[in-house]
Amino acid sequence: MTTHEPSTHAVRKTSTTLADGRELLYFDDSEPWVSGEKTRDLVDTRPLPASESLSQIRLDVLTGDWVAIAAQRMDRTFLPPPDASPLAPSRPGRPPTEIPAADYDVVVFENRFPSLAQSAAAQHLPSHVDDEELWPLAAGTGRCEVVCFASDPDASFASLDLHRVRTIVDVWADRTEALSALPGVRQVVCFENRGREIGVTLTHPHGQIYAYPYLPQRTDAMIRQSRLHRDRTGRSLLSDVLATELRSGRRIVVDTEHWVAYVPAAARWPVEVHLAPRRAVPDLAALSTAERDALAGVYRDLLRAVDDFFVGVDEVPYIAAWHQAPVGADRDLGRLHLQLFSMMRSPGRMKFLAGSESAMGAWINDTTPEAIADRFREVLA
Known part of the structure; x- marks a missing residue:
């Protein structure tokens, strides 16, 4: 645990669980949440099956790079209309989203379509593809998290006020420390993709955090x-x-x-x-x-x-x-x-x-x- 000098920037972290067992974390920097005057006791009532991952990693012997095979991502959400974004708050008159709250400051949750997940360890995989020694195979363990920077779907990171950006810095630090402690994790990377031109599938302002079980290329x-x-x-x-x-x-x-x-x-x-x-x-x-x-x-x-x-x-x-x-x-x-x-x-x-x-x-x-x-x-x- 790293010790830092006291900060005047207050952030309250609240952990809860989504309907399929994935973790969701609220990071609040505004009232009435940050002081605890009001608490995050919301329940995700969606009828979701239990979360599981079939991810695996295979070694490309020609380059020495590990390649994640995550077939469950093929049908993930792609550019939904603004009123159907899974990253928006859950509000009356709209289908419930990944976030049960009607509003939020910053939210982190386990990706519903992860490339890597701790649950992948439950698979019974052989140590090699086709039992051939040339092709090592392992479960795609690790963790993939989504970080929602704001509840406003029209916001961008650059448009946020400094108070919120400072909160996100603390969120990155918090998640880096937590994910680095997971078994088998070799590197934690926080990143943001912005723009449809590079393949972004959800336009809501958000980033991601990957905890890899190997060192990326x-x-x-x-x-x-x-x-x-x-x-x-x-x-x-x-x-x-x-x-x-x-x-x-x-x-x-x-x-x-x-x-x-x-x-x-x-x-x-x-x-x-x-x-x-x-x-x-x-x-x-x-x-x-x-x-x-x-x-x-x-x-x-x-x-x-x-x-x-x-x-x-x-x-x-x-x-x-x-x-x-x-x-x-x-x-x-x-x-x-x-x-x-x-x-x-x-x-x-x-x-x-x-x-x-x-x-x-x-x-x-x-x-x-x-x-x-x-x-x-x-x-x-």
């Missing part, structure tokens, strides 16, 4: 590179990246007491910026109160800058993912940082990952990192 590669760098220099690779970007200054877009945002020297996306705390910490749960307070403003500013990046585009599609240190082995090689990027390369035009990127993993960027940084500084000024 990008993390595995970063850990390998970090180990090589430490063996060669005795230093932390991710800390050296931040120090080098600060020394150059060419791609720095935000430089504050606690946080630094920069466009990486080998940016892959036409819009990409990374955000890192000055202090080396493994994950969001390890941030101090002052660092969390500062993060609320800096992060919201970056999201607004993404929306302002292209003239004439009101909402730029993006992915925002928090890279956190592995749980257990190699934790000392990781370091918290955000990767925020968009596939949009110009108004109305997307960067599609075709032959070179998708088939060969050979990345090509259509602009320069320095030009990306110049534009970010312009819209942040």
